[in-house]
Amino acid sequence: xxxxxxxxxxxxxxxxxxxxxxxxxxxxxxxxxxxxxxxxxxxxxxxxxxxxxxxxxxxxxxxxxxxxxxxxxxxxxxxxxxxxxxxxxxxxxxxxxxxxxxxxxxxxxxxxxxxxxxxxxxxxxxxxxxxxxxxxxxxxxxxxxxxxxxxxxxxxxxxxxxxxxxxxx
Amino acid sequence: xxxxxxxxxxxxxxxxxxxxxxxxxxxxxxxxxxxxxxxxxxxxxxxxxxxxxxxxxxxxxxxxxxxxxxxxxxxxxxxxxxxxxxxxxxxxxxxxxxxxxxxxxxxxxxxxxxxxxxxxxxxxxxxxxxxxxxxxxxxxxxxxxxxxxxxxxxxxxxxxxxxxxxxxxxxxxxxxxxxxxxxxxxxxxxxxxxxxxxxxxxxxxxxxxxxxxxxxxxxxxxxxxxxxxxxxxxxxxxxxxxxxxxxxxxxxxxxxxxxxxxxxxxxxxxxxxxxxxxxxxxxxxxxxxxxxxxxxxxxxxxxxxxxxxxxxxxxxxxxxxxxxxxxxxxxxxxxxxxxxxxxxxxxxxxxxxxxxxxxxxxxxxxxxxxxxxxxxxxxxxxxxxxxxxxxxxxxxxxxxxxxxxxxxxxxxxxxxxxxxxxxxxxxxxxxxxxxxx
Numbered sequence: 305x306x307x308x309x310x311x312x313x314x315x316x317x318x319x320x321x322x323x324x325x326x327x328x329x330x331x332x333x334x335x336x337x338x339x340x341x342x343x344x345x346x347x348x349x350x351x352x353x354x355x356x357x358x359x360x361x362x363x364x365x366x367x368x369x370x371x372x373x374x375x376x377x378x379x380x381x382x383x384x385x386x387x388x389x390x391x392x393x394x395x396x397x398x399x400x401x402x403x404x405x406x407x408x409x410x411x412x413x414x415x416x417x418x419x420x421x422x423x424x425x426x427x428x429x430x431x432x433x434x435x436x437x438x439x440x441x442x443x444x445x446x447x448x449x450x451x452x453x454x455x456x457x458x459x460x461x462x463x464x465x466x467x468x469x470x471x472x473x
Numbered sequence: 474x475x476x477x478x479x480x481x482x483x484x485x486x487x488x489x490x491x492x493x494x495x496x497x498x499x500x501x502x503x504x505x506x507x508x509x510x511x512x513x514x515x516x517x518x519x520x521x522x523x524x525x526x527x528x529x530x531x532x533x534x535x536x537x538x539x540x541x542x543x544x545x546x547x548x549x550x551x552x553x554x555x556x557x558x559x560x561x562x563x564x565x566x567x568x569x570x571x572x573x574x575x576x577x578x579x580x581x582x583x584x585x586x587x588x589x590x591x592x593x594x595x596x597x598x599x600x601x602x603x604x605x606x607x608x609x610x611x612x613x614x615x616x617x618x619x620x621x622x623x624x625x626x627x628x629x630x631x632x633x634x635x636x637x638x639x640x641x642x643x644x645x646x647x648x649x650x651x652x653x654x655x656x657x658x659x660x661x662x663x664x665x666x667x668x669x670x671x672x673x674x675x676x677x678x679x680x681x682x683x684x685x686x687x688x689x690x691x692x693x694x695x696x697x698x699x700x701x702x703x704x705x706x707x708x709x710x711x712x713x714x715x716x717x718x719x720x721x722x723x724x725x726x727x728x729x730x731x732x733x734x735x736x737x738x739x740x741x742x743x744x745x746x747x748x749x750x751x752x753x754x755x756x757x758x759x760x761x762x763x764x765x766x767x768x769x770x771x772x773x774x775x776x777x778x779x780x781x782x783x784x785x786x787x788x789x790x791x792x793x794x795x796x797x798x799x800x801x802x803x804x805x806x807x808x809x810x811x812x813x814x815x816x817x818x819x820x821x822x823x824x825x826x827x828x829x830x831x832x833x834x835x836x837x838x839x840x841x842x843x844x845x846x847x848x849x850x851x852x853x854x855x856x857x858x859x860x861x862x863x864x865x866x867x868x869x870x871x872x873x874x875x876x877x878x879x880x881x882x883x884x885x886x887x888x889x890x891x892x893x894x895x896x897x898x899x900x901x902x903x904x905x906x907x908x909x910x
Contacts, residue, residue, distance in 0.1 A: 339659075340659035341658055344659070382661040383643045384642070386642055386643075401812055402563055402808045405805075406720075406794075406796065406800060408899070439645065439812055439815055439816065440563040440645075442560045442561070442566045443569070444718060444792065445566055445727045447726075451602060454604040
């Protein structure tokens with residue numbers, strides 16, 4: 305575990321759900337017997353809408369579910385897929401776990417680092433790419449693998465990654 | 474059409490369009506649901522699954538019918554059926570292919586299983602990375618509902634069954650059933666003490682059955698053809714087939730469905746085409762990274778629960794990770810240990826602190842600062858994690874390390890003595906790699 309995240313305390317400008325988001329939130333709430341159970345789906349709706357879980361979004365989710373804000377912060381930081389700061393258009397998530405590592409994931413990660421000039425958790429200055437080392441993605445037979453946002457790319461090597469990065473707008 | 478890829482779940486898996494209800498029904502899909510729901514007694518279904526000997530395919534291998542029979546019949550509380558589709562065990566990628574290609578088999582399996590335990594609500598808990606599979610499953614559930622197979626009146630029986638998908642958000646621990654329940658209830662995914670077992674007090678403290686995706690997908694076949702038919706595959710105590718996810722430097726990695734009991738060697742040499750040229754097997758982690766590894770000398774071990782236990786390991790989730798002779802075992806185990814350190818949920822001290830300290834010791838060994846006593850220190854820390862935490866994550870971190878030292882102590886000692894790996898093809902590749910500007 306890395307350093308414990310600290311909850312932002314500065315005043316967050318209030319935001320509201322758009323009408324389509326509100327409908328999605330209501331749909332999510334209808335699937336469970338209590339509001340609290342919808343915390344992951346509702347955080348996902350917020351992240352899809354704004355790209356990350358901003359302090360304002362955190363406050364909105366807490367208010368929607370009638371939960372204390374630090375509680376929602378504790379949940380959002382427990383799971384690795386919620387972005388607590390903005391990420392690039394293409395979130396490159398390279399698997400580093402054993403199967404992928406046996407097939408050259410470490411070397412591939414260093415290649416991408418050098419190519420983009422950014423390290424783990426960093427975003428290119430043009431906002432195009434964020435690079436992250438992640439744990440097993442359940443694509444072990446196609447290692448090394450990477451998820452770009454939610455899309456799987458398997459059996460990668462340097463040339464394939466280069467071609468892919470060229471193609472992404 | 475190519476040859477069938479397996480005897481049961483993989484038999485028709487590559488049929489084009491199988492994810493749509495039309496194609497699924499053309500192959501006889503949902504016939505069992507219509508024949509069973511409202512027509513056969515739930516207890517009879519449980520007895521058939523018990524007689525089939527089906528065991529949980531997620532890792533623990535617990536008898537499925539027996540688990541179902543623990544659900545109290547007279548409880549006034551609602552009952553829940555949950556599909557564990559978290560598939561977070563490193564080396565495992567079978568459920569992903571099953572759900573992507575044949576989502577209706579899972580939906581039918583859940584309808585039938587829910588009928589057997591008299592649950593009115595089901596959730597499919599997917600790992601966060603499986604967002605695209607959530608879309609596939611949501612579509613399948615909507616199709617089933619439109620066909621009258623889910624919702625208020627399943628197959629005209631008057632029985633109500635609502636099925637929903639639930640997307641996790643990146644946490645290995647949520648594959649552990651009590652953590653999954655915490656996560657589904659909207660808490661951090663941390664384990665709970667058992668007992669009470671979920672069958673008695675699970676989701677919202679109500680009777681709950683949690684079954685793995687592959688397990689649930691076996692149910693329609695078993696209820697359709699009966700227990701004796703199902704037992705044509707596998708062994709006496711491990712009946713049926715198992716999907717094995719093979720990864721590492723073999724010629725043809727991928728998912729293979731085999732009759733249980735097949736020797737590991739046959740899987741690697743025949744089905745996967747053996748190792749890549751110039752490589753030999755050094756060790757195999759047969760059941761996902763949480764289980765003790767087997768050295769190459771034990772490759773004739775059968776792929777069933779009992780044979781694997783006799784060899785000192787577990788069939789687990791069927792994630793077969795093949796490690797080649799040019800890979801350093803210390804390096805490989807450092808990778809595995811770092812994974813558990815990252816994924817420890819932080820609830821229990823032995824696991825949270827122990828995985829951290831094991832990682833530290835591995836880093837010392839890897840960076841050439843290892844001390845002679847570090848090997849025994851690793852064993853000592855592993856021993857202090859094993860069996861001392863709420864859930865199996867701690868055990869999962871400890872057992873691979875113990876087995877690696879048991880079978881490959883020489884490589885650990887070489888690290889201490891010579892301050893480097895005995896072999897490490899990845900380090901060699903790294904050194905030869907031209908540095909591009």
